Amino acid sequence: MLSRTADCLFWLGRYSERAGNVARGLAATLRMAMLAQPLAADNEWRALLIATGSEPGFSAKHAHANAEAVVHWLTLDLDNPSGIAACVEAGRRNARTVRTALTVDMWEAINDTWIEFRRLDPSVIRGDRLPGFLDWVKSRALLFNGAATDTMLRDDAWRFVHLGTMLERADNTARLLDVRHAAFTPAAEGDAAQYAQWQAVLRSVSALRAYQHVFHARLQPHLVAELLLLRQELPRSLLACYRNVEAVLDAIADNNGGTRGECHALAAALHAQMRQGKVDAVLAGGLHDFLTGTIDRNIALGREIGAFYLSGQRS
Template identity: 60%
Template sequence: MLSRTAESLFWMARYTERAANVARSLGVAGRMASMSAALEAESAEWKGILIASGGEAGYLEKYPAVTPEAVVDWLVRDRDNPSSIFSCIAAARNNARTVRTALTVDMWGAISDTWNTLRRMPQAETSGEALTGFLEWVRERVLLSNGAATDTMLRDEAWRFVQLGTALERADNTARLLDVRHAMLARNSTAEYAQWQAVLASFSATRAYQWVFRDRLEPARIAELVILRPELPRSLVACYARVNELLDALAVGQGGRKGGCHAQAAETLSMLTEGSIDAIMAEGLHEFLTRMIERTAELGNAIQDFYIQVAEA
């Protein structure tokens, strides 16, 4: 496969997944902010989602204060924010158009129709009382795109780069979202119960927690589920297992050729599968998650270097 095609497929998937992650995070932040009695607590919810999105610095350059309206505008429609829902779907569509012949009709239709609807959507339909419905629409459109890929793509290199982008973006988002709430997961107080529920909701894992543990919510178990339990599709270990599986398949398809990205992914997966939540909490949840965010960014760069930039040289 041409390296430019691989790059476009990889980033199409990353941007599509990112749009859904932002939508999910905004929905949870909105619900939690409405439950916060103190203004400072409400502001902290919105600031937390800015940090998780990686866009806090850019936001503060443009907006004087953290307010719900400004945060929603920044994360939904602001074109100055490369991680806004609008920017992500636009970037996904642009990458998809570049490699249209590598996509199935259903995939291209799902991505293109989403963009065409979004760009014509009045601002009133993406804010205020309409925000909840809009965020659900974004999630449904991404699910449709992912489903089209799963149901209609050949299991070839194109498919693997799409899945690789999705898995890597999901790992990054999982670490970031959990890190934003690391402090309250370190406190075993029933006063944090609603916050613990919010963490699970961020990963669509409320029912999964009850299925796995069949007990009341405990912060250490929430962290264990989201980091170390392979049953949860969005857990760090599940994401890295998928990344390793895809990288190995790509290597087989290229005569066994491997690079630094394969070693980095395998090392991180080994660390997760052999780790324990007690050791992670003893190290410090924030310190561990910061390390995971850095590792995931480094792995993304290594994949680019090995499969895209080197191939173009």
């Protein structure tokens, strides 16, 4: 496969996943902000900016992280490369470039989303209309992922889309958990405010019901951390994501002469770290340090994939 085609497919997967992730994070933060006092609500919005990696750009444009400014920045502002609008535009641009590598269902999912998004009235992000808009974005991301899963041949085109999706998903889970790492210290046990934080983390990755199915228990910080980090049953856990990343990279290598590079070693190391990890040890050693290290290694992995397989790197 030409590196330019692989690059577009990889980033198509990343941008589609990122749009859905931002919508999930916004929905959870909106719920938290409604429960918080005004000053605490602003802290919730700033935490979301940090989790999406878009705080520097926001701060350069806005003086305060209030609800209206943050929501616009993360939804309709094309100046934000991590915002929903920019992800929809970039995803469709990449899809158009490699349209013949996609199935009809995939193209229609991404193109119809782009058409409908451009027709939206800006008032869709205001007041009571915002939750409906976020649900629509999540459903469109799920539609694209479903189309890819159900209709693509399991060839290199599929693998690069899936690789981008999994790498983006791992980054998102790590960032969402890290921005609330203070709620996972021993001192947070039994604190009602922290209980809401644990709920917010789970809602951000659509895993609140999954937690109950796995543990059959009230929310506990070490179990929330275990689910998001080390449980393979959860498709958005770091273990599940890096297991898929390693498997896909191995399949790409095997299908292209067997040559492997630093990206394969990094993926294997991240998978092994999660597979062999114990949540008590992670928390004892410091959840924040563990997650920031993981985020840095995830960024390095993306760069190594770009250097080994793709024609360029974006963010």
